Amino acid sequence: MLILANIVKVLWGCALALQLVVFAIMIRKKQYKEFPTIFSYILITLLQSPVLYLVYAIYGYGSWPAYWTGWISQGIVVIFRWAAVCELCHTILGQFRGIWGLAWRVLTVFGALALLTALVLGRHDFDRLISTFDLGLEFSIATVMVVFFLFARYYQVEVETSLRSIGVAFCLYSCFRSLNDIVLQTFWRNYAGTWSIIDQITYVATLILLGSAVYVLRPQTEHRIVLLPHTAYTQFAPQVNERLKALNDRLSQLLRSKETGST
Amino acid sequence: MSLLLVTVGVLVAGLLGLLLWSTFKKTGARRTGKHQIESISLHCKHVPNLSQIRQALDRADFEYLTAKVNEKAARRVHAERRRIALKYLAGLQGDFEQLMDAAQVVASLSPQVEAKEEWKRFRLSVEFKVKYQLVRAKIAMHAPGFHGLENLAQLVSSLAMNLERAVGEIGIAAMGPAAAVSTKS
Secondary structure, three states: OHHHHHHHHHHHHHHHHHHHHHHHHHHHOOHHHHOHHHHHHHHHHHHHHHHHHHHHHHHOOOOHHHHHHHHHHHHHHHHHHHHHHHHHHHHHHOOOHHHHHHHHHHHHHHHHHHHHHHHHHOOOOHHHHHHHHHHHHHHHHHHHHHHHHHHHHHOOOOOOHHHHHHHHHHHHHHHHHHHHHHHHHHHHHHHHHHHHHHHHHHHHHHHHHHHHHHHHOOOHHHOOOOOOOHHHHHHHHHHHHHHHHHHHHHHHHHHHOOOOOOO | OOHHHHHHHHHHHHHHHHHHHHHOOOOOOOOOOHHHHHHOOOOOOOHHHHHHHHHHOOHHHHHHHHHHOOHHHHHHHHHHHHHHHHHHHHHHHHHHHHHHHHHHHHHHOOOOOOHHHHHHHHHHHHHHHHHHHHHHHHHHHOOOOHHHHHHHHHHHHHHHHHHHHHHHHHHHHHHOHHHHHHHHO
């Protein structure tokens, strides 16, 4: 148990150091102007550590105030991460006004569905309710990020490598945290120590990816998208769909016909 | 292990798989902005080969051949016809993908898109992919006649011609009203 506690302490120190590094890079490159929410997220996570440390020092690690402070501060951090993910999606797709209008609706639906699924699947007893909410939010973030990348791929939107890395970092962290939460819900007290270690390891990995991404990130003002007139789309889209329908009908005929199969 | 753990584990594994797939770049360069419109290619590569394919898959030719040669040679010709048909079908699919790419680029660069049209195109392209695989499987089992493939080829190339005209109009519109007037005059 002492070894576990020491490992958590070391990982906590690493995470704090990395948070400071990311924070410093963002200040030095003035990225708080372009990414105010991502910057705020890093700042909030930085502030979370001394608050938690203080509460643990006063009330003890296993106390109720520590438990509630831990989960409430985590709730705030997850909400800020949610906002950071929204900012990232808007930075990448925002210039494509047409598809962004569609994307945010699609992402909202998928995010809400994922949240509901996790809330339904998770445990609902008093002890595990907060963990179920955490699972729901994390699963929702991961789903939104994946759907966003699929959307960008479908519309062939080029995502800058560093922005993609930030998205991947958020998504991977949320995926692993969801898994960690669900294992915690299943094994509860027996897993609590290991849960902290795995959470810290994935968080450190996320911060490394995030740090390297913000380090190489270029200012976003360099790329400006020139949009087409709206008439182009209104002429083009129905025509393509009509032809696609005809193509599918022809394929169906080909499937039904004996001619394809005969020589 | 609980059912809950397995269910969430499978869902998360699915998300990770999709994340991996979606973050890999598609083959071919992807550019942004008006360069994308300039790079749209609607040239159907299958069209110049249409007459050779017609000859290769001609039913009368095959019937004549099977009547004249032994069984082994007829089988070889049959396999060869199948191989040609599959390659041709793959070419058609390549052209179709190219046209779909063009449609996606126009949608992404439009200031407003219709959710209904986008959903319809997505649904139809998925339907195309499924049916294409079924036709492929059917051809892989039996060598085809030319008629069905010719119909498909005509449809893909007429789609290309329509889109080429539309892309031309888009190019003019993208240059602004002055360009449109000078083109008309």
